[in-house]
Amino acid sequence: MISYSTVTSKAQSSRMLSAWLRCVVFALTVTIMFSVSVVNGDEDFCVMDTFRSNSTWLQFTKELSNQEYVVAQKFKSLHCCAKGYRSIEWYKDGRPYPWPGVVSGFILYPESANQTIYSNSVVQSDSGNYSCLVRNDTDELWHTINVTVMDSAGYSGTPLQMYEPHDLYVKIGDEARLFCEAFVGRIDLPDAYNEVHWKRMEHNGSVKPPERFQVTNKSREDNEILGSHLLIRGVRREDFGQYTCQISNTWFQSVDTSVWLREIVPYHDESQDKTAYKQILLVFAAVILSSLTLVALYLRFGLQVRVIWKDSFCRQETNDGKDYDALVCYDDRDSDFVLGMLVPKLETLYDYRCITHHLGSIHGNFGTEWSAVLKGPAQHSRRLLVVLSPSILHDSWTSAALYEALHALLTIHNKIICIALQPLPKCDPTKNAQGESLSTLLHAVHLVEWRSEGYCVGMGDRSREHKRFWASVRLHLPPHRYSRQAVSLKQELNQMSVATTGSRVNVCTAVGTSKRGTVLTNSHESLEVLV
Template structure:
């Protein structure tokens, strides 16, 4: 016999079970009412496979497709994965969210912080351009996705590329990843399978990837969309180049996506390179400026420096049995220049011992009797200086006369200096009428041109021209014998300047005292004949 207490306990247990069953049924009902089919599989899309960046600025966190394909009456979600933002706004063909049903059936998924919009059953009117605008207090980003709705019968054509990759730039040692994605559709066959392959393009041929590379498949939307990541840990020099991703479907149809991995120069290297370029340009500028400065200094002081060097370091021509430094021969018409300018300057300013001989009184053709009267003095002189002028050549300033005069002088002395009182005659050919070549004779002697015009002015370019004349003349004379107190190079340059000024005064004075110069010449010649 069953007691009342046992019956009561059984009834209580049955009521408890009934209550638990009712709670479970209610919970499942609530879950079914508020759950979103399909979204649960994509709710973590913007959390998985994000870029490894520890920054907080406004940016997209993973690769975003620019085109999306969906079969009609199926679930579809669009994503705008970002961080560092305060708001995300969605637009379809420029119209802000929310949209009426005839515009689009996509709605926001709040659990993704507005990064995802979805539609449980896509219709043809859902096709179009969807743009997400991501903003913070100072910046904004936007991304557009073109949605294409396929026929409900499915898709079995060539895979459709969805992600358009851009060239990546990295430094050696960085970690990079390449991405490709395509819509392949879905075929309900037992042996149906889709495939993705990465290859490296080297010298117009494809090569397999090294084992240290990692390839991962990324399917979504019930495997109707197939993507893949190529991960490279620790980029090497040989890793830079072109890569190709090939996505194929069951019908052996494929689409290729190419992307370049390029090397970037570190910022500090760019600074060093720019600094190196600046240093090179600076060195070139210094070299050019130095060269121009040296050229200018040489043109201005080159002759003076050469003269100082010659007088200071060249071997002096002493103890050679010579009595004079220079024998000066001239015509009587040039005595004002010779006795009033040339000889006083050489003797008083530069301490050269000079002997003069006038050739104007020598009879016969010019040059024929020169050896007879000049051989004796020439043997006692270290240089023979001839003042060439038309008067010395009997007013025959031609190539033939010059050839005859130079040829005769070279037979008298081996070291000839010719001071020309006017420019040499111009000619079409260097040969004389008899076929004799004048150029070798011009190179065998030392030519110094005198410019008498404006000599008494002693200023500007004319004064500089006469300084060059005296420097050029001294350069061909024997080294300066320091019979007086030795002068420093600076004093030597000052002395040369004074020589020009002083000679100008002597020249101006000699023009008015030519008669006195003639008497001096005659008395000196009489003394030479007596000796």
């Protein structure tokens, strides 16, 4: 005897099995409908009718439409056929995929490697600009398709062009491929038909397909879109010209798409080549000549131009609490050069305010002795100008003595100008425990070399070398704007120099002797000594 509970359990199990079977049938039905939709949407679109190319670089593999039309509530697919790519990204009106339903109902078809997106039933919100970005590791390509959704009642107007062809250039003997495509709609009438054919404009007739010409008509989207390929193998000269693709519908409405097939002519003109070579040589010669001229001008006037620029445009070092432009330090045996020429010229001719200090009585350690006597005056001076010679180093003109002197000076002032009266000794590249060497210290100061050969006051200072010397010294001194008083003073000195030229027989020796032992402190004292 079977109990009531057992019968009830079997009935429930039967109902559950029936519900599960219904779910499976529904899923299969949806899958079949999806497959049919994709088939109707040309799932092999990017595989068929591709360009004949064995290349592997990034490129589109067939003609891609610029405009797409679709009737509302129908299936629609968009394609971005390419190869040699690493990724394909889709955008609608600049917004990246995926899109919410209110933006677009299109989704990716993964089996096409992201080359296709589709919608089983489009709506008005699906209209817009769809762009695909195709790229690999080095390059990228963009293509944009404008989608227009028609009214659900259908379309029976003039065919709408979808692909905009460009003039095609080929060589004789190569293969030419022309393409046209238009949206024609669909009318459910027994005698409804759409057609497409190619014409040669100058021949006033349709293209006859001989063995070299091949016309292939294509349709998609449930025959609402009609297109055609014209393939010409082994192009001859008589094949060049204008071709027109005409697509018409049942109501004898048509759209014409024209494209020119042109020849690529390898053009070689020897006369133009010779002219081009001459122009290249002239340009090359002009560049070399200009470069040499600029180098020569810089070597001749570059230093003076830098000084003029510094004095004219650089910020003046005024109102800094300092009284002097330069503290000039020297040894007693160099007083002829310092007091007889250097300081007077800086003060009278260039209007700098100088203070001098001789170091002849110091014979101890540079670091301690120089710091003790120069620390105070250096604080009131914008530059520390030191005349370097064997005498200031106790007749020890060596790299070790010079290193010790420069090291001591750098502890006193941070802006130092060194005038070397003799060529410097050979630098020792060996660095000390602090990682310093003589070369390092020489880069920290502004070094100017003095050349005394053939120099004479009023005469020798006109030579090029001495002009460069004074320009080098002034370049490292503070920027200075000349006052009217200084200009007037220089004019008076020039007049005095011209008036006394005849009586100055041995001016070089006289000026040096009269200045020995004199310490100049300002421009007025320097002027008195010079006069």
